[in-house]
Amino acid sequence: MNHQALSSFIWSVADLLRGDYKQSEYGRVILPFTVLRRLDCVLEGTKPAVLAEYAAKKHMPGHEHFLLRKSGQSFYNTSELDLPRLLGDQDHIRQNLYAYIQAFSPSARDIFERFEFHTQIERLAKANLLYLVAEKFAHIDLHPSTVDNASMGLVFEELIRKFAEISNETAGEHFTPREVIRLMVNLLFIEDDDVLTPGNAVVRTLYDPTAGTGGMLSIAGEHLLAHNPQARLTLYGQELNDESYAICKADMLIKGQDVANIVSGNTLSDDGHAAAKFDYMLSNPPFGVEWKKVEKAVRAEHEQKGFDGRFGPGLPRVSDGSMLFLMHLLSKMRPAREGGSRFGIVLNGSPLFTGGAGSGESEIRRYVLENDLVEAIIGLPTDMFYNTGIATYVWILSNRKVEDRRGHVQLIDASGFWQKMRKSLGSKRKEMSDAHIATVTRLFGDFTEAEMVTVLDAQGQPLRDADGKPCEPQLVTNTDSPPKPPGGGRLQRVPIARIFRNEEFGYTTLTVERPLRDENGNVVLGLKGKQKGQPQPDSALRDTENVPLTEDIAAYFQREVLPHASDAWIDEAKSKVGYEIPFNRHFYVFEPPRSLHAIDEELKAVSANIMRMLGELAE
Known part of the structure; x- marks a missing residue:
């Protein structure tokens, strides 16, 4: 059964809930029951051994370690019950379900607390639905031999996508399409031969500050193991949404990762990995979502800690906080002398150009470009994400650039690299094929135009x-x-x-002044202080010019301004350096219009055809 068919089967539980639950509330029941059944199936094979070990050693201090060893997982359950056995006592299913959940190890029990599962158990029991829902899930086969971890991740994502559509969630707030993650993971690892070489038992760390259901973490781990089974990738993450966090934690439990590395909470206001640095990082922060709720904490860190904190370069406008996550990842980079870091982040178009010289956005771009941190920016096709059809871009940043890349940025326009999906999923109508991903990866890896x-x-x-x-x-x-x-x-x-070159994205904004004149046309001069005897500027004639950093300001002013305003001057005190990345402009191709003669000939032919058809109608 593929993941879509499986998620459709699970979705059929909604038929039971209709009437007692609103559509937007279905996920509160379906998601935790799906997780419970998955954990149920994962533990089934080792359950007898765990129960025997528990009976023998439950009074011993530290017996939990023996149970973990017997379970073969990073969690266990000491109850003789599971979902199918719960059905044997219909009258006491509520009490038995509570007992079963309480028998999980603490890390697994926390998952159901995050779902507030006890609230739903009480609500289902009151509506006489608990047994019927439990029966549905007890008959779903979610054993790892039937549904592997990758397919299970797709099931969770498909369910969350449906719930997001029903709830009308904010665009871009949920998970990233799998092919986009595969592309990002390829770009992250392609230059690291020591990590990908089979037999090389390297240990690396990967972090996602907007972990969601853990899709990015999972695919990165699978990619690395496929190339080098001896490599070990330790996964770290943080997630704000409790339901997504619970699913991510369940996924990490099943994969044997240390779930203490997956933290709940708001990454921007409460960094769950404050002192940590990482080898690799991936993130798909929310698009165009305001950060007003955490503004006080973020501004305090910016003003009090400066570059010793996470937000030293500047603050973007409150209406879009995606660049805050960019700076957060910069602060997590391992120093270059210790091996450095590389990360990929998905952003919409506004971080490329929003904000003039001196604005928070421009200062953040200035920081990453002047410190030579941007390796590449890849423009993705539109209609690639489930909740939004807007243009998106993958930024790849690193503080350990190879020699050829130093001082340069590669822009790749992959907006035409897509194929139409057989069936749309929400706003997602396009997908990148393996061939498209391979082409972009090769262009990046070869560092070529x-x-x-x-x-x-x-x-x-x-x-x-x-x-x-x-x-x-x-x-x-x-x-x-x-x-x-x-x-x-x-x-x-x-x-x-x-x-x-990095500096090709920079410019200096000049303030060009022209003299104030009296009613007789004479230049008004200053009477006091430093302005005494100096021409006074006319604010009505004030203008600005953006001069590329690659040009000499004096030569530009002589060539572009003075021939049109010979009395103009530059107020150097107001000059500001800015940076923008006009991505689309660099890939625009001018197509000259057809000649007037060709257009006239076409119009004559069309007119003659119309007259001929009118003549036929008149006959």
């Missing part, structure tokens, strides 16, 4: 293959030889990957 080249014939149409179909565009890197066009034809080039 590239173009998508289409061969056009003499009429400006794409060449066709033997079957008469237009030939696919060809990806050409700066080390490849481009195809040759036929006689009279040409190559249509669309940039896909470009490399820039």
Whole structure:
């Protein structure tokens, strides 16, 4: 049974709840019962051994360690009950279910406390639904031999997506599509041969400050083990939403990770890993969500700790807190002398360009670019996420760049790398194939520029293959030889990957003043202090100019301003340095319009055709 069919089967429980529960409340029952059944099935094989060990050693101090060893997991249950056995005593199912949950080890019991499962048990019992719901889940086979961890993660995500749609949750607040995570994980590890080399027993740490249900952590771990089974990746995370946190914790329990590394709470106001540094990090923070609730704590840290805290570079506008997570991850980077770090974060378009020189957003961009931390930014297709169709970008940052990358940023436009899904899931209508992911990974790994080249014939149409179909565009890197066009034809080039120097994204905003004049047209001069005898500026004529950092300001002013305003000057006290990354502008390709003659000829042909059809109607 695939994950969609399985989640549909679980969703059928909603038929029992209808009437007693609102649609938006279904998840409060279905999610904890799904987790309970999964834990049930995971422990089934070792349950007799655990019960025997418990009977023999329950009075011994530290007997928990023996039980963990017998269970073969990082959790256990000392009750003889499980969901199928609970059905044998319908009259006492409520009391027995409580006893069963209390018999879990503390880390597993906390999961159900996060779900506030006791509230739902009481509510279901009062509505005479508890036995019926338990019966449904008791007959679902969630054994690891039937449903592996990866499929189980997809089941949870599918359920949460449905609940999010019903509840009209904020866009981007839930999980990241699996193919986007695979892409990010590829980019994270591709340059680290020591980690990916089979047999190399390295130990690394991975952190996600917006862990959700743990999808990013899980896929990163699976990716690394697939390449190097001897490698050990210790996973860390923090999650604000209690339901997502509970699922993430359950997933980590089953995978044998230390669940103490998964912390509940708001990452921005209450950092659960305050003193920690990590080798790798991944994050998909909420898009366009305001941070007013944590504004007091964040501003206090910014003002009191500065660069000794997490938010030294600056603060973005309160309406969008995604760049706060970017700075949070920067603060978690291991120093370069200790091996450094690399992280990937998904952001919407606004962090690329929002805010002028001196604004919080610009100062954050300035910090990461002037400190040479940005390796690449990848533009993803629209309609890739379940709750929003907006354009999104993956930023890859590192403080251990290889020599070729130093001082540069690679931009990759992968917005055209998608295929249509057979069935839309919420706002998600597109997906990246394995081939698309491999192409982006190769472009990043080779640190190369590239173009998508289409061969056009003499009429400006794409060449066709033997079957008469237009030939696919060809990806050409700066080390490849481009195809040759036929006689009279040409190559249509669309940039896909470009490399820039860090300073090419910077500019200086100049304040250009012009003199104030009296009614006779004479320049008004200052009468006091430093302004005595100096021309006074006319605020009505004040203007600004953005001069690229790669240009000389004096030469620019001489060339662009003075020919049009010979009396102008620069108020240097007001000059500010800013940074922006106009991603789309760097990939725009100008297509010249058709000639007027061609348009006239087409209009004549259309007009003649219309007159001919009118004549036929008149006959």
